Amino acid sequence: xxxxxxxxxxxxxxxxxxxxxxxxxxxxxxxxxxxxxxxxxxxxxxxxxxxxxxxxxxxxxxxxxxxxxxxxxxxxxxxxxxxxxxxxxxxxxxxxxxxxxxxxxxxxxxxxxxxxxxxxxxxxxxxxxxxxxxxxxxxxxxxxxxxxxxxxxxxxxxxxxxxxxxxxxxxxxxxxxxxxxxxxxxxxxxxxxxxx
Numbered sequence: 649x650x651x652x653x654x655x656x657x658x659x660x661x662x663x664x665x666x667x668x669x670x671x672x673x674x675x676x677x678x679x680x681x682x683x684x685x686x687x688x689x690x691x692x693x694x695x696x697x698x699x700x701x702x703x704x705x706x707x708x709x710x711x712x713x714x715x716x717x718x719x720x721x722x723x724x725x726x727x728x729x730x731x732x733x734x735x736x737x738x739x740x741x742x743x744x745x746x747x748x749x750x751x752x753x754x755x756x757x758x759x760x761x762x763x764x765x766x767x768x769x770x771x772x773x774x775x776x777x778x779x780x781x782x783x784x785x786x787x788x789x790x791x792x793x794x795x796x797x798x799x800x801x802x803x804x805x806x807x808x809x810x811x812x813x814x815x816x817x818x819x820x821x822x823x824x825x826x827x828x829x830x831x832x833x834x835x836x837x838x839x840x841x842x843x844x
Contacts, residue, residue: 700815700816703813703815703816704813704815704825706747707747707811707813707825707827708811708813708825708827710743710744710747710811711744711809711810711811711827711828711829712809712829713743714740714743714744714752714754714809714829715754715807715808715809715829715830715831716807716829716831717739717740717743718736718737718739718740718754718756718807718809719756719805719806719807719831719832719833720807720831720833721736721739722736722756722805722807722833722841723805723833723834723835723836723841724836724837725837725841726835726837726838726841726842727841727842727843727844728756728771728773728841728842728843728844729843729844733756733773736756737754737775740752740754740775740809744811747811747813751776751811751812751813751814752775752776752809752810752811753774753775753776753777753778753779753781753808753809753810753811754774754775754776754778754807754808754809755772755773755774755775755778755780755781755806755807755808755809756772756773756805756806756807756808757769757770757771757772757773757781757782757805757806757808758770758771758772758803758804758805758806758840758841758843759782759788759793759798759803759804759805759806760802760803760840761798761799761800761801761802761803761804762800762801763800763801764800765800766787767787767788767792767793767798768785768786768787768788769782769783769784769785769786769787769788770784770803770840770843771784771843772784772786773843778808778809778810779810780808780810780828781808782806793806793832794832797832798832802834803834803835803839803840803841804832804833804834804835805832805833805834805835805841806830806831806832807830807831807832807833808828808829808830808831809828809829810826810827810828810829811826811827811828812824812825812826813825813826813827
């Protein structure tokens with residue numbers, strides 16, 4: 649003999665509305681789904697925000713690595729020619745990968761201080777129009793180079809890198825962030841690095 653199906657309990661016609669309302673508030677079915685629906689948007693916002701910040705921090709760190717590396721490569725040389733300059737800037741582009749390099753700007757300059765402490769740009773090389781790259785022959789003010797970096801009658805290599813990072817999601821942070829780093833390095837093999 650087949651089992652008989654028992655009907656699900658439901659509201660009875662004679663039951664008062666207050667009893668039905670109490671039963672509704674005590675019912676716990678679907679609570680997990682409601683909690684998930686409330687928490688999921690917050691969790692997604694947190695996830696995308698952290699992903700954006702992580703990518704931006706990686707780009708900022710690479711800019712620092714580029715400025716350090718290109719300055720170090722010049723400081724290890726006794727002279728800089730066009731081919732070596734192009735190689736050094738190509739290395740800077742390679743360090744920035746996998747980020748696009750269209751907004752990467754690099755600057756290399758040799759700065760000499762005379763016996764009176766006056767700082768003059770001996771030569772300057774610019775890639776992709778770095779906004780604060782000093783021109784050759786420019787006399788720098790006292791606030792450009794930090795105190796103690798360039799003593800009188802000495803030479804220093806200044807390496808700058810800046811990068812405008814465009815966020816792919818643009819959820820939390822502004823659409824474009826610009827990072828910049830500057831390094832000063834003393835020439836290692838000679839008093840100064842000659843531009844030939």
